[in-house]
Amino acid sequence: MDWYKEAEKRQTPAKTLRFYRTLNKLTQVQLAEKLGVTKQFISNMETGQKPISRKTAYLLSEIFGIDAGRFI
Template sequence: MLAVVKKPHIEVRAHRIPGALIIFMQETYKPENVEIKNEESTSWEETDLFKIRFDDSTPGEMIFASRDMRGWSLAALAEKLGKSAHYVSDLENGRRPVSRKMAVALGKIFECDSAIFFEFS
């Protein structure tokens, strides 16, 4: 997938772009200034991600997207965290909850607000 903000020029490329990131881009830079494309060249409105709201992005989706946007493998992130690739996979796929300590560690590694890795329900 590719998300592009026309002005200022920002490109986000990832296999999956979380709905939270797309909504943030649209709210920050106006929807008409944001262009979304996927591999099949289907219009953004026809994709499943169009229907996802910020609250629907899971911590695992946010970990995957953050890792994927940097081109890091599971093993690379696991090494940075001092964990196994299996552990990181469990986090990404929702088989293991993200603890407060892990969310803080992810925030430091990805240089972002650790709150995006918390489950607020």
């Protein structure tokens, strides 16, 4: 079980976003439409170029059904 804790520590909000987007078989364009933002905005969050705001984290948590804290 220790490997899981270590892997979870390395999981950044950006990596979490990409993981859940692909797990749910959404393209960046599809997720952008759900959030009311551009594809570039999604790309920037997934690469860590733009931080994920609390508001966006909340919206993502609603879309993916997980805790918003995973994205902050």
